[in-house]
Amino acid sequence: MNRKKEMENVLKTLYKIALKIGNDFSMDTVYDYLTQGIVDDNKKGKINDLFPSFIEYFKNKKNIKVFIVLFGDIFVNLIISFQVKTQNYLIQ
């Protein structure tokens, strides 16, 4: 299917979702559908339990800073900032 057809399908599916859920239809509904709706169901799933092993991997890297974004005690994102030589780049 070409990309334009896919975009139109996304809009039509979201339109149906909006009609169904009414006032609960929000930007988050769209965002979740856009980023997760296109993933095959059998491939979906959490990956944040892998974060500790990622951190272990990044720990040995030179010039790498790892930021863990938590929501409550849940890992939300792992942010990796690579600092080239002595340049002092910071992301937050």
Add this chain to the structure above:
Amino acid sequence: MYLSVDRDNIKKVTIKIFDFLEQNNIYHESKIGSEVRSDDIIIRVFSKKDENLIRNFIKNDKEISHCLMKQIPFCFEQDGIGYALDGNLSYNATISKYIKEYIKKCILNHQEVSLNDFYRFVEDIYNITFVDKNNIHTFKRKYIDRGDLRCYSEESLLNNYEEITKLILLAIKEDKFDFYLDLVDICNDKTRVDENIKKYVKKDEDSKDLSIKLIYFNKALLETYKKYDINQVIFAIKKAYIGDFSAFTNNNNARTILINNLKSYDVMKIIRIYSNGDIEKYVNNCLNIIQTNEISDEIENNDLIQKAIYLNKAIITTYEKYNLEQVLVAVKSAFYNNDFGYFTNTYNARDILKENLASDDVRLIIQNKANGDIEKYVNELIKSLDLSPGDSVKK
């Protein structure tokens, strides 16, 4: 660069890619999400050369390229990688906001959705808000999150929204990756970004209020400079950034007025607008204006010093927007006819002149500095500040 990799493969892919980034000394700010989705790995790089290196690496590594899953169709895609640029915002969140508003509008009007109609919806937002700049207040209310405003200025967020909206329109219409790369060049042009941000400042509903604060701020700066020196002024501004105004002098109630009227973010905003956040540049420009006029020593009239600053600020903004010819028309008109109508009103420069300069003030200022020679006065000011003319069409 958005990569979508499933749980079984994400560790392998992560290690390969981040090893490659390290080996090639590529600066990046990257992110791994908490669940499998179209953007579970985001690699943010800052040059087309780095992007090209990474894309070729991924494309030629069969183990990685075979693991990549679909990207959202609203992104540009190349070799299985999704592309966006978002500055301080999120591309996917922005497009989600537009889709939500579009679908709500369709439901309200009992109207079917279509891609062409959605394109027109976004195009209208782009034209009305970012080209005509007529609807900024409504746009801010609808789309700018309070949380973002705690971290970034409104003007830079508007600039970001403009860029992302342009990219969304391009991504709907075009498939050629080159279009995306061209847009990256445009968005990375710092001069253009700075100019663009200034345009939003000009339309800022608070700008009138800010112009009054600017007067109080410059007054405190001048008083502090007269009592101490330039280093004390810079030190005082740095302290004001953290809400401490104590390093300004209180001569002529300068500090008291400052404390009663300005917050630390007002000071930051003034410095950001007038000198891109460079405190020393702001102070030097401000003091250069006074020294160019040599009136701080010659005239014991603080009021006239302040008026000279307004005049010079109007000359500078008019010059930076138009050119020397326009400035000369504006100053001559003010000098001979007391008519300020030919100055730009960027940053309320013209309104400030009208409100603060009485009849003959312009004549008095130029008489003091340049024996009434308008061209000499203007040329010396422009030369001393190393300014560049703008390219807007002359009035």
